[in-house]
Amino acid sequence: MAEIEAIITNSACSPGWYSADSLFANALDGNYSTLAHSANATAPYFTLTLDKPYKITKFSVAPQSGYLSRTYCTIDASADGTAWTRLYTNSANIPNNTMTDWVVTDSGRYKFIKITLTGSAGYLVFSEFRTFGETDTTKYLCADADGVKAFVDAVWTVIGELPVTEDMFGEYGADMFPQDLSGLLDDAEVYFFTDDPLVLETPENHALTVRETVTSKPKTIIQTVDFDIADVDITKLEFEFVTAKRDSSGNAVGTNGRVRAAFSFDLGVNWYTFNNQTLEFETLDITDTAAFLENGLNPSSMSAFDYSAFNALRTATLRFAYILEKPTLTDAAKVRKTKITYASGVAI
Numbered sequence: 001m002a003e004i005e006a007i008i009t010n011s012a013c014s015p016g017w018y019s020a021d022s023l024f025a026n027a028l029d030g031n032y033s034t035l036a037h038s039a040n041a042t043a044p045y046f047t048l049t050l051d052k053p054y055k056i057t058k059f060s061v062a063p064q065s066g067y068l069s070r071t072y073c074t075i076d077a078s079a080d081g082t083a084w085t086r087l088y089t090n091s092a093n094i095p096n097n098t099m100t101d102w103v104v105t106d107s108g109r110y111k112f113i114k115i116t117l118t119g120s121a122g123y124l125v126f127s128e129f130r131t132f133g134e135t136d137t138t139k140y141l142c143a144d145a146d147g148v149k150a151f152v153d154a155v156w157t158v159i160g161e162l163p164v165t166e167d168m169f170g171e172y173g174a175d176m177f178p179q180d181l182s183g184l185l186d187d188a189e190v191y192f193f194t195d196d197p198l199v200l201e202t203p204e205n206h207a208l209t210v211r212e213t214v215t216s217k218p219k220t221i222i223q224t225v226d227f228d229i230a231d232v233d234i235t236k237l238e239f240e241f242v243t244a245k246r247d248s249s250g251n252a253v254g255t256n257g258r259v260r261a262a263f264s265f266d267l268g269v270n271w272y273t274f275n276n277q278t279l280e281f282e283t284l285d286i287t288d289t290a291a292f293l294e295n296g297l298n299p300s301s302m303s304a305f306d307y308s309a310f311n312a313l314r315t316a317t318l319r320f321a322y323i324l325e326k327p328t329l330t331d332a333a334k335v336r337k338t339k340i341t342y343a344s345g346v347a348i
C-alpha cells in the first residue's frame with residue numbers, strides 16, 4: 001500500500017466559519033497566509049469527509065502565525081460517522097510557515113475526520129491541514145495455456161510463467177478488470193490480488209462469480225493489401241474457416257462460431273457476396289455486421305458459386321473481408337486460409 005493524500009469531498013465547521021473567506025479549502029491551497037478559521041466558540045470543530053475509507057497514516061499541518069494554540073486539538077476518525085476513534089491529540093506549539101507531521105498509529109480504516117479545539121472557548125485555525133492515508137490495492141492478471149498475461153497496451157500479453165507472483169501483480173496487474181479479452185485464449189483464468197483486510201478476513205464472501213454472460217461482438221477483418229490477380233480465369237475459391245473445437249478425445253466438435261467472407265475488386269470501395277438463391281452477385285455493406293453475417297459468402301456453400309460471372313466482374317486486384325462471430329467464449333471462429341486456383345493451376 002502506498003501513502004497518498006486523501007481526497008476531501010466535503011468539509012464543515014461547527015458552529016460555523018469565522019468569515020465567508022475562511023473555509024477549509026484555505027487549508028488545502030499550499031499558501032501559509034490563507035486560513036481555515038472557525039468562529040469563536042466552545043470546542044469548535046471541523047469535519048472532513050474523505051472520498052473513501054483510508055488507513056490514516058499522518059496529518060501534515062501548519063498553524064496560523066502568531067496564534068499557535070489555535071492548533072491545540074483532538075482528531076477523531078470514524079468509518080460510519082457515528083462511532084469515533086481518537087487518532088491524535090496536539091497540545092504543543094508547532095512552528096509556523098512549515099509543515100509538521102502528526103503521525104497516526106491506529107490501523108483502522110476511516111472515511112470521516114473530526115478536528116476539535118481543546119481547552120476553553122476560542123478559535124480553531126490551520127493555515128494548512130493535509131490528511132494522508134493508504135488505500136487498498138486490488139490487481140488483476142490472467143493465465144492461460146500461453147502463460148501469465150497482463151493487460152498491456154489494450155491486449156492481454158504474456159508477462160511470465162505460472163505461478164503468479166506478487167511481483168507480477170505489482171508490476172503488471174490491472175487496477176480494474178478490463179472488459180476487453182483480446183489476447184486471451186479460451187479457458188483463461190482470472191487471478192486477483194488484494195490487501196484489503198476485510199476481504200482477507202473472509203475471502204469466501206468475496207469470491208469472483210460469473211454474474212452475466214455477454215455475447216462478444218462480431219469482428220470484421222479486412223485485407224489491407226490486394227492480391228494482384230494473374231490475367232487468367234479463377235476456377236476455384238476455397239475458404240478454410242475453423243468453427244469447431246477439439247474435445248478431450250481430439251474429436252472436432254462444432255460450435256456456434258460463424259465466419260463469412262466478402263470480396264472486392266476495387267480496393268475495398270464495393271464489396272460483393274454471392275446469393276445462393278438468386279445465383280447472382282450482390283453488393284454487401286460489410287460495416288453492417290448483421291447483414292454481413294446473414295449474407296456473406298459461406299465457405300460451406302460454395303458449390304453454386306458462378307465462376308464465369310465472377311471472372312466477368314473481376315479486375316486485376318482482389319481483396320477479401322471476413323467477419324468472425326463467437327457468440328460465447330467457448331465458441332470458435334478463425335480464418336485458417338483462403339485459396340485461389342487459376343485456370344493455369346496457379347494458386348496463392
Ligand SMILES: [Ca+2]
Pocket residue numbers: 026027028029030031032033034035036127128
Ligand atoms: Ca492555506
